[in-house]
Amino acid sequence: MREMADFLRSRRDRLRPEAVGLPAYGRRRVPGLRRAEVAQLAGISPDYYMRLEQGHPVRPSPSVLDALARALRLDADERDHLYRLARAEPAPLRRRADEEVVPGVHRLLERLDTVPAYVLNGRLDVLAWNAMAAALVTDFAAMPRRNLVWYAFCDPRARSFYVDWETMARQGVAHLRAATGRDPGDPATRELIEELTGRSEEFRTWWTWQDVKGPGAGRKEFRHPEVGRLTLDYVAMLLPGTLDQQLVTYTAPAGTPSQAALDRLAVLAAGRSEAP
Incomplete structure (x- = not known):
């Protein structure tokens, strides 16, 4: 699970608080979001997210992975990569509206x-x-x-x-x-x-x-x-x-x-x- 931990940390580090609607006040020791902020955005406990970033043998559910993908602003390729790291399977594709052709x-x-x-x-x-x-x-x-x-x-x-x-x-x-x-x-x-x-x-x-x-x-x-x-x-x-x-x-x-x-x-x- 080390690869997933490193990937989550890298995505967290690149996000500024203001980009996700969080206040940027106070001294910050990390370049991007704090772990607790990611957990808050994803709707999971800070302890659970910390275990993910520390590489513990945790197999998050698809709903948790999708919540993390939204919280970390992952694009389609990054979301698919997260699924493969966490569950050794591709992410399910999101349904477009039936009439939506790019x-x-x-x-x-x-x-x-x-x-x-x-x-x-x-x-x-x-x-x-x-x-x-x-x-x-x-x-x-x-x-x-x-x-x-x-x-x-x-x-x-x-x-x-x-x-x-x-x-x-x-x-x-x-x-x-x-x-x-x-x-x-x-x-x-x-x-x-x-x-x-x-x-x-x-x-x-x-x-x-x-x-x-x-x-x-x-x-x-x-x-x-x-x-x-x-x-x-x-x-x-x-x-x-x-x-x-x-x-x-x-x-x-x-x-x-x-x-x-x-x-x-x-x-x-x-x-x-x-x-x-």
Whole structure:
């Protein structure tokens, strides 16, 4: 536990009292916060914190580690390091608001102007997308529920859009099942499951199979009403600093009919974006 003790002391030494809302009066023998001040900010006893800094064999709980991370103003990397030192495991990621996609990812989607791309969360809500993704799949902004599992089961167009609709729908169910494992009490996930259970016998059947699936890579086939059939390779990449957000892109090998169809789709998407 010596490494954790040294790390805590170094983080304490760098913080000035005024930076955390404490008075700076009186003579101080330490460059930063006192141990008792850190304990006060974290809501733990000074004796317990002293034992941590002295390297005693103490295994603090996740709630204590999170309290220390807040008290010491640790960033995400420092918080993760503290967890690994204290518990030999990474820190659980903090959940962002479902709709919160960082500006840099939005800009990346815009730059991918010839590649269909969108950002999903674990239950496959579409959080952000570019014009090519909307041109390929559907007008996400107009969806009653902006979710790909809901689209598969509740929008009649999905059954003709996905060449192998059953496989796609079952994969969506498996993604949704995995999302319940990461955050069992999430009310939005539970609400979606209840709606799909009430609307689709197929969903009810496949939900009982307990299949799970996470982000990955593969191939999907689409039957597009304007550019015809496309066979596209997809890659789903987890975004750093998020619990379950993933950036999904679709591409085709150069010189293939599918790439030619994507090129035609790009022209259509550009025309629609320029329309008043």
